[in-house]
Amino acid sequence: xxxxxxxxxxxxxxxxxxxxxxxxxxxxxxxxxxxxxxxxxxxxxxxxxxxxxxxxxxxxxxxxxxxxxxxxxxxxxxxxxxxxxxxxxxxxxxxxxxxxxxxxxxxxxxxxxxxxxxxxxxxxxxxxxxxxxxxxxxxxxxxxxxxxxxxxxxxxxxxxxxxxxxxxxxxxxxxxxxxxxxxxxxxxxxxxxxxxxxxxxxxxxxxxxxxxxxxxxxxxxxxxxxxxxxxxxxxxxxxxxxxxxxxxxxxxxxxxxxxxxxxxxxxxxxxxxxxxxxxxxxxxxxxxxxxxxxxxxxxxxxxxxxxxxxxxxxxxxxxxxxxxxxxxxxx
Amino acid sequence: xxxxxxxxxxxxxxxxxxxxxxxxxxxxxxxxxxxxxxxxxxxxxxxxxxxxxxxxxxxxxxxxxxxxxxxxxxxxxxxxxxxxxxxxxxxxxxxxxxxxxxxxxxxxxxxxxxxxxxxxxxxxxxxxxxxxxxxxxxxxxxxxxxxxxxxxxxxxxxxxxxxxxxxxxxxxxxxxxxxxxxxxxxxxxxxxxxxxxxxxxxxxxxxxxxxxxxxxxxxxxxxxxxxxxxxxxxxxxxxxxxxxxxxxxxxxxxxxxxxxxxxxxxxxxxxxxxxxxxxxxxxxxxxxxxxxxxxxxxxxxxxxxxxxxxxxxxxxxxxxxxxxxxxxxxx
Numbered sequence: 001x002x003x004x005x006x007x008x009x010x011x012x013x014x015x016x017x018x019x020x021x022x023x024x025x026x027x028x029x030x031x032x033x034x035x036x037x038x039x040x041x042x043x044x045x046x047x048x049x050x051x052x053x054x055x056x057x058x059x060x061x062x063x064x065x066x067x068x069x070x071x072x073x074x075x076x077x078x079x080x081x082x083x084x085x086x087x088x089x090x091x092x093x094x095x096x097x098x099x100x101x102x103x104x105x106x107x108x109x110x111x112x113x114x115x116x117x118x119x120x121x122x123x124x125x126x127x128x129x130x131x132x133x134x135x136x137x138x139x140x141x142x143x144x145x146x147x148x149x150x151x152x153x154x155x156x157x158x159x160x161x162x163x164x165x166x167x168x169x170x171x172x173x174x175x176x177x178x179x180x181x182x183x184x185x186x187x188x189x190x191x192x193x194x195x196x197x198x199x200x201x202x203x204x205x206x207x208x209x210x211x212x213x214x215x216x217x218x219x220x221x222x223x224x225x226x227x228x229x230x231x232x233x234x235x236x237x238x239x240x241x242x243x244x245x246x247x248x249x250x251x252x253x254x255x256x257x258x259x260x261x262x263x264x265x266x267x268x269x270x271x272x273x274x275x276x277x278x279x280x281x282x283x284x285x286x287x288x289x290x291x292x293x294x295x296x297x298x299x300x301x302x303x304x305x306x307x308x309x310x311x312x313x314x315x316x317x318x319x320x321x322x323x324x325x326x327x328x329x330x331x
Numbered sequence: 332x333x334x335x336x337x338x339x340x341x342x343x344x345x346x347x348x349x350x351x352x353x354x355x356x357x358x359x360x361x362x363x364x365x366x367x368x369x370x371x372x373x374x375x376x377x378x379x380x381x382x383x384x385x386x387x388x389x390x391x392x393x394x395x396x397x398x399x400x401x402x403x404x405x406x407x408x409x410x411x412x413x414x415x416x417x418x419x420x421x422x423x424x425x426x427x428x429x430x431x432x433x434x435x436x437x438x439x440x441x442x443x444x445x446x447x448x449x450x451x452x453x454x455x456x457x458x459x460x461x462x463x464x465x466x467x468x469x470x471x472x473x474x475x476x477x478x479x480x481x482x483x484x485x486x487x488x489x490x491x492x493x494x495x496x497x498x499x500x501x502x503x504x505x506x507x508x509x510x511x512x513x514x515x516x517x518x519x520x521x522x523x524x525x526x527x528x529x530x531x532x533x534x535x536x537x538x539x540x541x542x543x544x545x546x547x548x549x550x551x552x553x554x555x556x557x558x559x560x561x562x563x564x565x566x567x568x569x570x571x572x573x574x575x576x577x578x579x580x581x582x583x584x585x586x587x588x589x590x591x592x593x594x595x596x597x598x599x600x601x602x603x604x605x606x607x608x609x610x611x612x613x614x615x616x617x618x619x620x621x622x623x624x625x626x627x628x629x630x631x632x633x634x635x636x637x638x639x640x641x642x643x644x645x646x647x648x649x650x651x652x653x654x655x656x657x658x659x660x661x662x
Binding site for chain 2: 331
């Protein structure tokens with residue numbers, strides 16, 4: 001294992017310190033916690049939006065904290081759910097009396113711990129609602145999940161629900177936007193190399209020199225198929241078709257596209273994938289409203305890519321375009 | 332070699348197509364060229380700003396094309412200078428009669444080809460000025476360079492000169508801002524793994540399992556020293572001290588910091604590096620005005636990091652804060 005780190009057991013603490021050091025105008029670290037919150041939290045007269053999960057997916061989730069997106073992100077250890085007491089700290093820090101929505105990626109640990117935190121917060125008189133993101137069409141049930149996993153599509157939930165909250169939406173309205181986004185978003189990923197959790201010191205899986213895995217999870221959970229590497233066009237086509245099989249878009253539908261690098265993929269390759277995704281959608285008469293190419297939901301240094309499609313309507317387009325000052329999603 | 336590409340000899344063409352497909356509101360590909368230009372080029376009553384160089388450094392340089400930054404970026408083959416005729420196409424596309432400034436990273440091929448293009452453009456009646464960026468303090472002279480190399484600090488030159496041009500600066504004024512930025516910016520990088528140029532199919536250098544290289548160039552050119560890996564704090568301290576030795580900042584100086592990933596480094600590790608960079612600067616009484624952590628000037632999938640410091644004054648701060656719609660530098 002060769003990594004640019006200090007103590008493998010302190011990577012999350014070091015990372016959070018380095019993150020808030022970079023963006024002091026936007027975020028702060030709540031003392032004694034692993035919660036990154038907006039610098040002005042609780043933002044007055046506004047529903048609070050809290051997400052989080054295991055670390056190792058940077059810039060998720062702390063990179064999405066800021067005006068127009070999340071109010072707080074709770075970091076667990078690498079690929080490990082944050083504990084309920086940490087999530088509770090996040091909820092308490094952002095509640096301004098308007099209630100708090102939790103955006104949870106569908107992993108059993110996250111669902112359990114965020115739910116426990118919600119109960120604890122409600123016992124303290126805070127209104128809490130939850131939305132679970134399960135955009136990964138690759139597999140039903142997985143190593144750490146019942147049902148579908150939540151992956152890069154979660155970033156769109158942060159953006160759209162965040163914009164609704166910033167615009168003064170009620171807790172029910174912000175939750176409705178988050179639920180509509182979950183209903184309209186689908187993703188799938190693939191990897192060409194694995195990643196190594198620092199404290200584990202060895203790769204979480206192995207692939208042969210010429211092998212790829214379609215449908216892999218962001219923690220290296222098994223996908224659909226392992227096979228010899230094919231061209232970028234074939235990879236892009238397979239991922240896009242699998243998403244379209246599930247999302248069932250009509251001709252004339254409008255979508256946002258996300259081509260997300262898993263951490264170790266050169267940005268050049270992400271654009272090469274986007275070329276084909278764009279061609280396929282255009283050939284089917286699907287209109288591309290906006291495209292996001294880059295690293296949004298990573299898996300440490302895993303090399304690979306995921307493709308996300310979000311079906312848009314007028315409400316979602318307006319929320320997508322709304323201003324965001326989150327460090328990893330400025331617009 | 333395992334990459335998400337189609338034909339190794341067509342990666343630049345595929346990448347440029349995928350790039351403009353992602354950002355049609357901001358950029359267009361000039362037909363029959365490797366030039367990415369602002370969608371509204373030539374922007375009226377404005378000095379044109381052109382940069383570029385070999386590909387493989389994405390999001391540089393095309394990602395910095397857009398309102399508030401570059402007017403055009405000219406792409407060469409991977410790690411290869413663009414030809415003079417392509418640079419000339421870029422110059423002609425952005426000249427609105429106010430003249431054009433070329434921002435050139437200091438590599439012999441780039442300097443020669445951009446200079447030839449400038450001569451050709453001047454023969455067609457276009458005023459052209461040039462600024463050469465040489466921010467890399469690692470070594471004097473290198474495989475492809477006389478003098479110091481130009482690396483991630485170039486992005487600050489794009490940003491500040493771009494803001495000056497957008498604000499209506501004359502060619503002389505925009506050049507003066509670019510020159511001041513070059514004078515005030517220093518960088519140095521290090522790598523823990525090499526990268527593979529697609530058409531070459533084998534890594535451009537090798538490092539032992541536990542080895543790192545300090546001062547490496549963004550094409551894998553030799554650095555200062557190879558040694559066994561040390562902690563992130565020690566790496567960050569060595570890079571920061573080498574920059575400070577050269578930049579000679581007084582207590583109370585204000586700087587912008589860039590912690591740049593070379594392509595394969597997890598974003599988590601970049602934040603861990605930033606933690607120490609921030610601590611060192613703060614301990615010396617240097618004020619950090621803004622920080623940029625992410626992938627700005629990469630080397631394909633090379634894992635490693637560079638640290639850039641830019642000394643600021645009131646003029647440069649205002650230009651740094653000015654609006655940019657470039658896809659890879661939105662603010």
